[in-house]
Amino acid sequence: MNTRRSGSQSLVRLLGHWQEENARTPLWRQLAQALRLLILDGRLALDSRLPGERELAGALNISRTTLASALAQLRDEGYIASRHGSGSRIVLPAQNPRVPTRMSSAQALDLSTAALSAGPEIHQAYSHALHLLPQHLGSSGYDQQGLFALREAIAHRYAERGLPTRAEEVMVVNGAVSALALTLRMMTGPGDRVVVDNPTYPLALAAIQGASCRPVGVALPAQGWDIAGLAAAFAQTSPRLAYLMPDFHNPTGRCMDGNTRQQVADLSARTRTALVVDETMVDLWYDAPPPPPLAAFNADAPIITVGSTGKSFWGGLRLGWIRASSRTIASLTQTRDTLDLGSPLLEQLATCWLLENAQHLLPARRHMLAARRDMCSALMAEYFPAWRYAQPEGGLSFWVELPGMLATLFAARAEGAGIHLGVGTRFGQDGAFDRWLRLPFTQQDNALRDAFKTLQPIWDSLNGQQNNSRTRKII
Structure with a gap:
């Protein structure tokens, strides 16, 4: 069980501006709503303990009665569990139609994902994969680097985009987040710093923190990227790596231009700071395709490129890949021994068909x-x-x-x-x-x-x- 305790000041920052001045809604109910949202979003970890009531009431500048009423509401709804002498910990409610969970009714709509x-092409891809599956049933099905035909297809796509790649420089994994987690497992240790854009993809932050690393945010300016800020973060914090999303960045949607990519790649090569470049959104351009992959701008830069089928085709495929030097791929393969034995074969065969037909499928999606x-x-x-x-x-x-x-x-x-x-x-x-x-x-x-x-x-x-x-x- 996770027994970590949320700090009161950290919780105050997470709550942000939760109080609504001169509102008819009682203050305790406003606080209950704000805490419930933190729990549903995963920003308060399950089984973590809340600060003591006296401490938290003081940090929030409210009465203990107000705080107790808010916690009682959440306790009744099943969002916290309390035990005398042990404080309150975060839980999720059992299925109950009265509880306003994220998708509590058929009318609920998720505008956060x-x-x-x-689309119909996914059924076609799986049908094709099932047709090919019998010829692979004589093998064990375990392949930590991935099906050779799929790695060749991925390498071919990189080459078409201006980054010459061989199948030996590709590893198939179970999604982009898994690729980042595997890289963190190989390259970092507890307490290491990882530079990220601020804002950035929340699951990337979760993966970094889950690896017991410390994310170091570099603020994004009104347009583009802050190269000077990135260089300063590298010099001042000596990070183990940096996580960047140059192609239609999540959440801002901006795309890094070629000149900026050159500067970032040169900075990586000069400082020997490894970059994990997330290209999850690279296929979803509407006016013009993005510049070549960031790794194409400096062959000496230690860049690990991550891709995925999740946005280009369908998240249910749960398939992604890592493109790096063959030496790095070999190290990642050894590290993967401690996690899993490879990606599902049927999904790899389906993805092969999708990549082979991408030029016909993606324009309609765009x-x-x-x-x-x-x-x-x-x-x-x-x-x-x-x-x-x-x-x-x-x-x-x-x-x-x-x-x-x-x-x-x-x-x-x-x-x-x-x-x-x-x-x-x-x-x-x-x-x-x-x-x-x-x-x-x-x-x-x-x-x-x-x-x-x-x-x-x-x-x-x-x-x-x-x-x-x-x-x-x-x-």
Whole structure:
């Protein structure tokens, strides 16, 4: 069991601006809503203990009665369990229709996950894979580096994009997050620093922290990447590696240009700092394809490139890959002995077929997503004109700036209406980005319009209360 204890100041940062001034909702209920959202988002780890009531009430500047009422509400709903002398620990409720869990009803809509359902090509791919499977049944099925035909197909794609690659420089793994976790297992130890963009992909942060490493965030400027900040982080913290997402970055959607890629690759080569480059979104471009892979810009840079089928085709395939030097791949293969014995063969055969037909399959997917992006942009302009965002050139979502630090409150209210939102604080450290939302455009137009109709009065209520509060302070 995880018996770690959340620090009171850390919890205060995670909660962000949870109090709604001059609201009709009691303060204890507002706190219960904010804590419930942290639990549902995974930002409060299961089985971790909350700080003591006296300590936490003092840190939040509220009465112990208010705190006790909020904890009692969460206890009744099944989100915390308490035992005399041991404090309160985080749990998840048993299935209960009264509990407002993430997807508690058929009407609930998840606007926090940037992913698509499977298209008809997935059934075709598996049908083809089943046809080929008998010729592989005579083997053990264990292959830690992956099916040779699939590794050849992946290597061919890299070569087409400007990065010459051999099958020996590719390893097939169980998704991009598994690729990062495996790399961390090989290259890092407890307490090592890993440089990341701030904001960045939350599951990457989870993998880094799960490896007992310390993420070091480098803030992203209004546009592009902060190369000077990246160089300073390398010099000042001596990280074991850095995790970057240059192709339609998650969550901001920005794409690193060729000049910046050259600078980053040169910095990696000069400082001998290993880079893990996540190309999960690389196929989802709408106006023009991204520049060549970052590893193509400096052959001396220690760059490990990670890819996946999750966004390009379907998350249910659970298949990804690592592209690195053959020496690094050999070390990763040895490290993998402690984790698993390889990736499922049927999924590898299906992925082979998908990659062979990618030039025919991906254009239609891009066209559909570009249309949904444009519709989502039009709907935001209609329902939420105060929101600000840049039109993404690729990827699956908008990175939306709100006019105030309302993301946590807004998401807590939306949860009660059956809509789960991706709060900006999930993508940063210590509760940052509470004025941001990541909003995917993967839903169909009607579903998205219905969701916005539901969210509009919730937003107007919160935004109006904040404006009234500001007016009173000015007067």
